[in-house]
Amino acid sequence: xxxxxxxxxxxxxxxxxxxxxxxxxxxxxxxxxxxxxxxxxxxxxxxxxxxxxxxxxxxxxxxxxxxxxxxxxxxxxxxxxxxxxxxxxxxxxxxxxxxxxxxxxxxx
Amino acid sequence: xxxxxxxxxxxxxxxxxxxxxxxxxxxxxxxxxxxxxxxxxxxxxxxxxxxxxxxxxxxxxxxxxxxxxxxxxxxxxxxxxxxxxxxxxxxxxxxxxxxxxxxxxxxxxxxxxx
Numbered sequence: 001x002x003x004x005x006x007x008x009x010x011x012x013x014x015x016x017x018x019x020x021x022x023x024x025x026x027x028x029x030x031x032x033x034x035x036x037x038x039x040x041x042x043x044x045x046x047x048x049x050x051x052x053x054x055x056x057x058x059x060x061x062x063x064x065x066x067x068x069x070x071x072x073x074x075x076x077x078x079x080x081x082x083x084x085x086x087x088x089x090x091x092x093x094x095x096x097x098x099x100x101x102x103x104x105x106x107x108x
Numbered sequence: 109x110x111x112x113x114x115x116x117x118x119x120x121x122x123x124x125x126x127x128x129x130x131x132x133x134x135x136x137x138x139x140x141x142x143x144x145x146x147x148x149x150x151x152x153x154x155x156x157x158x159x160x161x162x163x164x165x166x167x168x169x170x171x172x173x174x175x176x177x178x179x180x181x182x183x184x185x186x187x188x189x190x191x192x193x194x195x196x197x198x199x200x201x202x203x204x205x206x207x208x209x210x211x212x213x214x215x216x217x218x219x220x221x222x
Contacts, residue, residue, distance in 0.1 A: 002167075008148075033210060041215070042214060042215050043151075050208060087150065095153060095156050096153070100148060101150050
């Protein structure tokens with residue numbers, strides 16, 4: 001089976017740094033994705049990791065450890081517009097499996 | 109930009125009806141997917157297709173079927189709608205090459221079964 005876990009909710013302050021963790025156990029591994037989803041909108045692609053290490057993209061970074069089945073998304077210099085759900089997803093094959101999502105609230 | 113279009117944003121149907129949800133993508137993507145999204149459960153894969161007339165079951169195919177007659181169109185069919193199929197339905201598409209191709213999502217159809 002496929003199992004992807006992430007915290008349900010997190011709160012952080014504008015300007016701060018927040019780390020959203022994701023652990024996974026899947027039948028295969030062809031990469032790990034992070035998506036952002038604002039309320040009532042479609043998920044949008046943020047980042048992709050297939051090799052161990054850190055991928056940086058502006059204020060957002062994503063880390064992967066395949067041996068530990070672990071990833072995190074790091075958001076720096078938080079802005080109010082970063083309030084959204086963040087979805088961790090793994091490709092075990094040609095398909096993709098998603099975690100339940102982490103709802104992040106950024107407070108002034 | 110990739111455009112994935114779902115035919116309806118909101119839909120209300122009655123128990124027992126046959127319901128069709130349509131999805132069209134304009135980027136010549138081989139792979140297409142149907143998910144439902146429910147609070148606390150996240151996105152769950154219903155069916156996916158990696159070619160015309162091909163389909164694969166996801167995690168929760170019961171009560172659903174799909175049709176892929178043309179590359180750009182992937183339809184989800186609720187054979188006999190039930191109230192537990194009230195949900196947000198999301199369609200996505202992607203290229204097949206390599207593992208790093210992200211899925212692109214439509215805006216979703218919020219389906220209510222009364």
